[in-house]
Amino acid sequence: MTANKLKHEQVQYLEFLTKDIERAKEFYHKSFGWKFVGYGPDYTAFGGDYVDGGFTTGEPVKGSVLVVLYFDDLEATKAKVIAAGGKIVKDVFSFPGGQRFHFQDPDGYELAVWATV
Template identity: 70%
Template sequence: MATIDQQKKLKHEQVQYIEFLSKDIVRAKDFYAKCFSWKFTDYGQEYTAFEGDYVDGGFTYGEPINGSILVILYSEDIEASKDKVISAGGTIVKDTFNFPGGKRFQFTDLDGYELAVWSK
């Protein structure tokens, strides 16, 4: 059951929770805390939940499977976000490019998951 604060954030048909597999949960937590200021709650050694401003999810211990879903995050300052990804050890796999709705870049995290960040 969602808490009252979580219920306020829920919107019909939004992506509400995303789970990742990670070979190293401590490393994943460090990476996403540095990049996007996600906060974590550990539930044992093999699971941690995260909360961001507009997305919640978790990391469970396991071998990452690349290429299943592209998670896209919004940024008000795409260059600052890209700098944080690089600084935290991420790899840019598609440099910033324009598309009809704005611009975005794609990167892989330390487990090889590919994500994107977009901006208007």
């Protein structure tokens, strides 16, 4: 991920749940030519020109994708989400390349927000 691709307050990353990361990698590589970077046995990432994404292990829910937004200031954004009525469902945590948190919007949709460290 290059810094010039990051756009404040824009969808930047999609995260899919999969029962089998290797199967997902094979399917998306064969279907669309996606290339992957592994981050341990439970996570793999792919890159694109406009939106990046990844696959993590878990029980998929039909049609479920985690939308991940990029923000310049994680704590300020967290405060805005809470003030707007969002509920933090996974507090700020670190991962390779940054930090993020997850929240539910008033309709119950879960999204994530990340920032570089």
